[in-house]
Amino acid sequence: MPGTKLWGRAAAPQVGILVFLGLAAGCSTTPPPPEEMARTVTETAPADLQLMCASAAAAPSGVDSAKILPTGSRRVDARTFNVDLDAGGRKFACLIDDSGTVTSVQPA
Amino acid sequence: MTKDMDPMFPGAIARGRAATRAALTVMLAAMVALGPLAAYAAGTQIYDSKTKKWVDYDSRKARQYYARNNQAPEAFRRQVVTFRTAERPGTIIIDGNQHFLYLVQPGNQAIRYGIGVGREGFGWAGIVRVGRTAEWPTWTPPAEMVARDPNAAKWAAGMPGGPENPLGARALYLYEGDQDTIYRIHGTAEPWTIGLDVSSGCIRMINDDIIDLHSRIEVGAKVIVLMQGAALYKGV
Numbered sequence: 001m002p003g004t005k006l007w008g009r010a011a012a013p014q015v016g017i018l019v020f021l022g023l024a025a026g027c028s029t030t031p032p033p034p035e036e037m038a039r040t041v042t043e044t045a046p047a048d049l050q051l052m053c054a055s056a057a058a059a060p061s062g063v064d065s066a067k068i069l070p071t072g073s074r075r076v077d078a079r080t081f082n083v084d085l086d087a088g089g090r091k092f093a094c095l096i097d098d099s100g101t102v103t104s105v106q107p108a
Numbered sequence: 109m110t111k112d113m114d115p116m117f118p119g120a121i122a123r124g125r126a127a128t129r130a131a132l133t134v135m136l137a138a139m140v141a142l143g144p145l146a147a148y149a150a151g152t153q154i155y156d157s158k159t160k161k162w163v164d165y166d167s168r169k170a171r172q173y174y175a176r177n178n179q180a181p182e183a184f185r186r187q188v189v190t191f192r193t194a195e196r197p198g199t200i201i202i203d204g205n206q207h208f209l210y211l212v213q214p215g216n217q218a219i220r221y222g223i224g225v226g227r228e229g230f231g232w233a234g235i236v237r238v239g240r241t242a243e244w245p246t247w248t249p250p251a252e253m254v255a256r257d258p259n260a261a262k263w264a265a266g267m268p269g270g271p272e273n274p275l276g277a278r279a280l281y282l283y284e285g286d287q288d289t290i291y292r293i294h295g296t297a298e299p300w301t302i303g304l305d306v307s308s309g310c311i312r313m314i315n316d317d318i319i320d321l322h323s324r325i326e327v328g329a330k331v332i333v334l335m336q337g338a339a340l341y342k343g344v
Contacts, residue, residue: 035220037157039155040151040206048191051201051332055194069234069334
């Protein structure tokens with residue numbers, strides 16, 4: 001297919017640039033700060049965000065926030081975590097972003 | 109000195125968990141001594157600055173790291189971190205998944221310590237409090253352990269506190285209401301186990317850190333234990 005051949009020749013410089021940029025990016029990967037040099041494969045929400053969700057669930061659940069416990073968490077997307085909550089036996093799901101803004105608290 | 113890990117432990121976790129508690133008590137005492145043999149960290153990785161890669165952190169890696177550096181990886185060392193919370197200063201928060209214990213400070217900060225926590229199936233969660241504390245607590249192995257292990261048998265009446273004692277320099281006894289939960293935050297004679305899932309539910313810290321934490325908290329301090337993996341939920 002002539003078109004394919006033409007594309008291959010035309011794209012060669014761009015591919016080379018991309019490969020170079022990829023290698024350069026790999027070489028210049030910034031290490032995490034010392035306090036972040038440990039992680040878990042299954043990413044859970046930071047502890048403070050889990051507790052912020054517990055506080056936010058006090059109003060909709062009618063339960064004292066001191067008695068609301070995060071029971072699980074997971075990353076939803078690049079900026080958002082889902083936190084499962086137990087409020088006196090009732091289950092709630094909280095969405096919170098990594099800046100600490102609670103976007104929703106709903107019965108699970 | 110205070111006795112600990114007595115299989116005839118008098119406390120009770122509510123909600124019909126007496127049998128589980130009894131079993132946990134026995135296993136707890138055994139695993140305090142034997143924990144590292146079964147040590148692993150479920151999914152924990154540390155960043156290797158030399159290879160610039162994330163590497164699995166298991167008991168073998170942990171021993172190697174400690175042998176080379178005489179301390180745990182930097183992430184597990186005591187440090188002040190930003191911690192946004194409405195909890196009062198003096199509250200302890202335990203994140204077993206990440207192997208961190210936070211002591212809330214004023215101004216949205218916390219002192220973060222590295223910890224070793226319960227291995228798979230031995231994690232738990234709940235809101236408890238520090239019921240009492242002890243310096244250089246005595247460790248008493250359960251009868252079953254005494255019967256099968258000559259090394260434990262010599263401590264049947266209690267191993268005095270000291271650097272070789274599995275409970276380390278200090279112990280904070282966690283209570284639910286007025287009942288001892290059997291769980292403790294304590295020191296360790298095996299500092300390389302920080303960052304691993306090694307225990308039967310206790311939270312272990314290096315001795316310097318448990319001494320530091322003990323000096324900063326008050327009896328009655330609130331302790332929030334976040335869910336670790338598929339942990340048992342102890343209620344609030």
